[in-house]
Amino acid sequence: MNQIxxxxxSFTIVIITFVVSAIAxxxxxxxxxxxxxxxIGSVAASFVVLSGxxxxxxxxxxLASAWLVIGAIAAWYLSSTSPYPEDKPTLFPLYAxxxxxxxxxxxxxxWHKKQCSNQ
Numbered sequence: 607m608n609q610i611x612x613x614x615x616s617f618t619i620v621i622i623t624f625v626v627s628a629i630a631x632x633x634x635x636x637x638x639x640x641x642x643x644x645x646i647g648s649v650a651a652s653f654v655v656l657s658g659x660x661x662x663x664x665x666x667x668x669l670a671s672a673w674l675v676i677g678a679i680a681a682w683y684l685s686s687t688s689p690y691p692e693d694k695p696t697l698f699p700l701y702a703x704x705x706x707x708x709x710x711x712x713x714x715x716x717w718h719k720k721q722c723s724n725q
Contacts, residue, residue: 612663619661620654620673627653647685647703651677652710659714670714674707 631649635642651674658673659666681703 609663616658616661616663616669620658623653623657624650624677641699643685643699644702647681647699648706651681651703651707655707655710655714659711659718667715667718670711674711677707678704 628646628650631646632642635645654677655670655674659670662669681700685697685700685703
């Protein structure tokens, strides 16, 4: 039962992290006057993978990978061809989101390997 509670808590934290990080990234992008979509996607993807890894009770690498896949599907579903600031269609925000999530996953894998070798 405790394991189920831990997974539910992890899931809840990841969803809240997604919402908060996306809103905060959008606000910061607006303050700095930069294109919001790639910033929001990249920051949200990184925080989802990282929070999924950190809060997972066990099987951290598998859960972080699962969150990357879930996030990639959600990003594909939520995005369409984004109008670039000059109104040229592009998939750059989607690719930036994917790259950010993948880089964060790779960093989690390295971190995990380092933690396991220290024990």
